[in-house]
Amino acid sequence: xxxxxxxxxxxxxxxxxxxxxxxxxxxxxxxxxxxxxxxxxxxxxxxxxxxxxxxxxxxxxxxxxxxxxxxxxxxxxxxxxxxxxxxxxxxxxxxxxxxxxxxxxxxxxxxxxxxxxxxxxxxxxxxxxxxxxxxxxxxxxxxxxxxxxxxxxxxxxxxxxxxxxxxxxxxxxxxxxxxxxxxxxxxxxxxxxxxxxxxxxxxxxxxxxxxxxxxxxxxxxxxxxxxxxxxxxxxxxxxxxxxxxxxxxxxxxxxxxxxxxxxxxxxxxxxxxxxxxxxxxxxxxxxxxxxxxxxxxxxxxxxxxxxxxxxxxxxxxxxxxxxxxxxxxxxxxxxxxxxxxxxxxxxxxxxxxxxxxxxxxxxxxxxxxxxxxxxxxxxxxxxxxxxxxxxxxxxxxxxxxxxxxxxxxxxxxxxxxxxxxxxxxxxxxxxxxxxxxxxxxxx
RNA sequence: GCCCCGGUAGUAUAGUCCGGCUUAGUAUACGGGCCUGUCGAGCCCGUGACCCGGGUUCAAAUCCCGGCCGGGGCGCCA
Numbered sequence: 001x002x003x004x005x006x007x008x009x010x011x012x013x014x015x016x017x018x019x020x021x022x023x024x025x026x027x028x029x030x031x032x033x034x035x036x037x038x039x040x041x042x043x044x045x046x047x048x049x050x051x052x053x054x055x056x057x058x059x060x061x062x063x064x065x066x067x068x069x070x071x072x073x074x075x076x077x078x079x080x081x082x083x084x085x086x087x088x089x090x091x092x093x094x095x096x097x098x099x100x101x102x103x104x105x106x107x108x109x110x111x112x113x114x115x116x117x118x119x120x121x122x123x124x125x126x127x128x129x130x131x132x133x134x135x136x137x138x139x140x141x142x143x144x145x146x147x148x149x150x151x152x153x154x155x156x157x158x159x160x161x162x163x164x165x166x167x168x169x170x171x172x173x174x175x176x177x178x179x180x181x182x183x184x185x186x187x188x189x190x191x192x193x194x195x196x197x198x199x200x201x202x203x204x205x206x207x208x209x210x211x212x213x214x215x216x217x218x219x220x221x222x223x224x225x226x227x228x229x230x231x232x233x234x235x236x237x238x239x240x241x242x243x244x245x246x247x248x249x250x251x252x253x254x255x256x257x258x259x260x261x262x263x264x265x266x267x268x269x270x271x272x273x274x275x276x277x278x279x280x281x282x283x284x285x286x287x288x289x290x291x292x293x294x295x296x297x298x299x300x301x302x303x304x305x306x307x308x309x310x311x312x313x314x315x316x317x318x319x320x321x322x323x324x325x326x327x328x329x330x331x332x333x334x335x336x337x338x339x340x341x342x343x344x345x346x347x348x349x350x351x352x353x354x355x356x357x358x359x360x361x362x363x364x365x366x367x368x369x370x371x372x373x374x375x376x377x378x379x380x381x382x383x384x385x386x387x388x389x390x391x392x393x394x395x396x397x398x399x400x401x402x403x404x405x406x407x408x409x410x411x412x413x414x415x416x417x418x419x420x421x422x423x424x425x426x427x428x429x430x431x432x433x434x435x436x437x438x439x440x441x442x443x
Numbered sequence: 444g445c446c447c448c449g450g451u452a453g454u455a456u457a458g459u460c461c462g463g464c465u466u467a468g469u470a471u472a473c474g475g476g477c478c479u480g481u482c483g484a485g486c487c488c489g490u491g492a493c494c495c496g497g498g499u500u501c502a503a504a505u506c507c508c509g510g511c512c513g514g515g516g517c518g519c520c521a
Contacts, residue, residue: 039481046482055482074472091482110453110472118483119455119471124513180519196521222519223444233521313517366521414521428521439513 011079011104017051019094022086027096029054030079030104032135035116036072043069045101046092047080050140055090056080056098068101074115075107075132123427130434130443141271142430145264146419150215152263153236153256153413160252162211162238167200169193169217173393182221182231193219196412199397201239202345202373205408206400211240218412223438227427228365230416232436235368239410246347246356246372249409250333253360253368254286257331257413261422279422280330287327289319291336291354297322308353310341320364330421334359335371344383344394347372347409358411362421370411377401 013028031049038044043066045056058069072078082096089095112129113121115136126133133139158164170184171194181192197214204212214237222229238256243249262281264272272278289297298305301318305311311319311334323332336354339346346355356372374380380398384391391398416431429435434443 035482037481037484038479039484040479042480044481057480059480089480089482112453114454114471116454116471116483121454122513125454218521220520224519225515226517227515229520235521368521412521417521 012049015051016047016049016054016094019054019084021084021088021094024084026081026083028079028081029096031077032107033072033074033076033078036069036074038070044090045069045072045078045080047078048135048137052094053092054080054094054096055088055092056082056096056101057085057090058098058101062098065098065101068103072103073107073109075111075135076103077105077107078103123429127429127435127440128443134433138274139430141268141274142419142423142425143433145268145271145275145423146415146431148264148267149260149419149422150236150415152260154213154215155263156256156259157213157238160211160255162213162240163209165201165204165209165212165214166216167194167197167204167214171200173396180221182219195220197235197237198410198412199345201237201410202408203397203400205239205241205373205375206403206405208241208406210242210406211238213238225438227429228417228420229437230428230432230435231438233417233428233432234415235412236415237410237412238370239408241406241408243372243407243409246335246358246370246409249370249372249411250288250335250358251285253333253358253370253411253413254282254284254331257360257362257367257418258282258284260418264422275423277422277424282331283329286360287323287329287332289323289332289334291334291338294319294334308338308340310338316361316366317364320361331360331362331367334361337371344387344389345373345380346383347374348379348383356409360411360413362418363424365417365421367417367421368411368413370409372407372409375401375405375407377405 012030014024016029016031019027029047029049031047034046034048034053036045041060043058045058047054047056058066060066079102080096080098081100082098085095085097111132113126113132115132170186170191172191181195184191184193196218197216201212201214215234217232217234219232221231238252240249240252258281261279265279265281292307295305295307298315298318301322303315303318305315323329335358336349337357339348339353339355342355342357346357348355358369358371359366360368374383377398380401381391384394416428419431420428425431429437
């Protein structure tokens with residue numbers, strides 16, 4: 001990490017992690033007090049910033065400084081000027097003999113969480129005090145890894161001709177119904193927070209943008225009490241035109257996931273080690289399981305799913321272990337979903353009850369859905385009617401398809417879910433700094 | 444939306460099944476002391492808690508009912 005070029009008198013000259021004993025003689029560091037130990041002739045103050053941990057060693061003969069340090073407590077915020085010991089005695093790494101110690105902010109004690117690292121607080125308590133919780137290197141690591149993941153995916157998309165766009169979050173109508181939408185007052189009219197940027201991405205295909213992605217939030221007003229749902233989450237939503245069929249979409253998606261994971265592995269060795277995970281860069285192509293054959297596979301696994309029915313959680317998990325065993329893969333696609341369980345805009349497999357509709361499953365968890373969309377005006381209208389929807393409600397969308405639309409498809413990958421799967425997190429709330437769940441709107 | 448489980452010091456837990464044997468135990472944090480280049484230091488002392496309301500009972504952290512809060516399973520989904 002490169003330290004900021006600083007002006008004289010600035011709070012810090014170095015990130016702790018940047019200090020190389022022998023190369024850096026003197027440094028000014030700033031951070032939170034991680035531990036205070038009073039031992040004979042010395043007081044040891046551990047100081048942590050986001051890059052690492054330093055020990056500030058104050059000997060009794062330093063008089064005033066020694067006294068000042070006696071009042072320090074956990075998570076006080078301090079700045080220390082000192083000489084870097086060329087051969088540190090401390091095992092934490094960097095050791096400083098201070099010239100000056102400034103206490104910039106006091107932490108009340110006891111803290112509302114155990115920050116010492118031996119007691120793991122309940123997630124709920126941690127989230128109540130999330131800023132303190134995020135000081136823990138482990139949680140910081142999750143945020144960093146997610147940033148690398150998104151960066152890797154963006155790099156892939158940018159270098160393959162995808163244009164980043166921002167589609168609206170406030171919408172006048174839902175894409176599939178309305179039950180799970182958050183309602184917003186829009187100058188006296190009813191508006192909604194989008195549940196997916198889907199339909200607007202399709203309109204951009206009609207517009208000829210050809211290949212796009214939208215990185216942004218979506219909202220679901222589902223009161224789900226599970227470790228894998230958030231009411232607000234981010235997705236990397238991709239749409240591309242001039243495809244032959246949904247297979248082209250899958251090819252992009254697996255490249256995208258692999259590029260994200262690759263970036264994480266390359267860039268976040270330290271963080272991954274801290275979290276105790278070693279993700280594999282997934283092999284391409286990802287295995288594909290298709291309806292209706294999938295019913296037979298499930299039956300062999302001892303699970304009966306009625307013909308034409310959707311997969312349930314148990315089926316997804318069974319298939320995941322099946323894929324792991326037979327393909328040694330954590331990810332797989334499911335293709336040709338029954339048309340009746342999918343929304344109106346999907347492309348049917350001609351003359352069948354199946355759709356060119358694709359889910360990506362990672363470690364048994366649904367990470368995305370997508371596939372090829374129907375681009376022919378008459379067909380879209382027909383399908384809206386088949387689904388028992390009111391065509392007039394979708395005019396704002398459908399009418400644009402009357403004037404020439406390319407074959408296209410896409411998908412939206414849940415970023416928190418992908419993070420969760422790669423890092424083997426038990427709860428999706430770990431994968432976002434301030435999770436929104438049915439009960440939690442603060443902080 | 445349906446179902447299951449839980450709520451004890453700042454934090455995390457034991458005790459709850461089978462009411463009394465509890466002055467509610469332990470770890471950590473916090474305050475004090477001893478020792479000591481500590482690195483999860485060690486030792487001694489101390490402060491600190493039964494979610495709220497109602498009921499049963501001689502007696503409730505413990506049993507029952509309601510509320511609030513939290514966790515999970517399913518559904519739905521990313």
